[in-house]
Amino acid sequence: MKLKELIPLLTIVKTEGNPEVEITGIQMDSRKVRPGDLFICIPGIPGLQEDRHLFAEEAVRAGAAALVTEREVGAGVPTLQVPDARYAMAVICAHYYSYPSHDLKLIGVTGTNGKTTVSHMIESILKHAGFRTGLMGNIGTKIGDTLLETDINTQEPPVLQANLTSKSEVQLHRL
Template sequence: MEGPAPVLLLDLLDGITPLRLEGDPAVDVRSVESDSRRVQPGACFACIPGLHTDGHAHAPAAVASGAVALLVERPLGLGVVEARVPDVRSVLGPVAARLAGDPSLSVRCLGVTGTNGKTTTTYLLQSIAAAAGERAGLIGTTGARIGDRPVETGFTTPEAPELQALLASMRDAGVTVVAIEVSSHALAQHRVDGTRFAAACFTNLSHDHLDYHGTLDAYFEAKARLFVPERCEVAVTNLDDPHGREIARRAAASGIPVVTYARDDVAADVGVADVRYGVTGTDLLVVDRRAGEEVATTLPLVGPVNVWNALAAAATARA
């Protein structure tokens, strides 16, 4: 990931604890990479242990390609600066964000997580932002968009260096709002660490991805990582889903403002007073009970599930 300018490794690591340094950290870092094949001279290479390969094994190749520093979990002694931490993944995001100039502090990031509805909700959010006159971006399953320009990403939520580079590109292109799909894998693997979300939305939870997470409880806990004070300014959640109600409870208990939405639960902040399904679209009367406002709209999508998606987008846009 290319930063806007070289930054001293010492400054990139400021505040990260516990930390053990081997070598002089007063070295200029020009990029942060977790893939040794992408390393260029001046890079800091993050040695991430994985299920099938260990980044520590690729550190010699990274150094040969010009890496000037390594993020490691064990000493390697390769003649460059080593910053040793207990969990490289949890450090990579904040380091990459700092090198990129903390782009999520300049671009309003709206995160969406849940088993279903992430892609549709983020597209609706981008559309709402654009209609409001914002220059809007999108990051998700189908790639990314900087305004109207498509960008390939490879993952629903890119790895931390790529995500921060993408957010920095959006910032530099004048993007003011970006809707981001945040997968459970991304949360479990710390890909969005270092990203500040102006609002984060929970759609729903069902029995999916259990091959990775093992249990429904573990899957939910991965999703819940998005709704903590250091990551999220406002929590938006679905009261029609029991896990959504738990997100609301936890967020409120931690001091995060909560905005709720629901198709069925009339206690929600944002809901519907009338729904009419058609062959080519859905007519909705969206109600913001906090503001005492009603807005009639036609959604060019069909089916009850898209009512939830529309409400998720509306509630997040107004959060």
């Protein structure tokens, strides 16, 4: 996918560099960037998550082909500056993975207590009825009979969208 495909999907504050650059993956963690990736610089959350703008240069050194930022970082690669990088990340990831949720039946379970139990009960019922199932929660991501551990309960858009694709088993090992 070319960076320029993302421009009509987003509110753009400013663009820098060549929008014809090819994007081969999406990351928000500079330690996971591979050549050709788009690195999304989300702002930090005090006490929870560091500001990813601080890692833009590290991401470029690792091979990031382009950046999405909320402010100028001067990293020397094509950059889309947006007013809300978290929102942009959700839109970009859904587009990059061709909107996988459109082809799935999804059930969300919310509440204070019992979400894991209810989710597993629903999965068991559907599986017994012959449906192909997947499950995402605080004990991991399960696709069919394959359970993969996750490091956080709520998956960020790059991982979530990859998990929802038919290529998810391959992508999970990469992300």
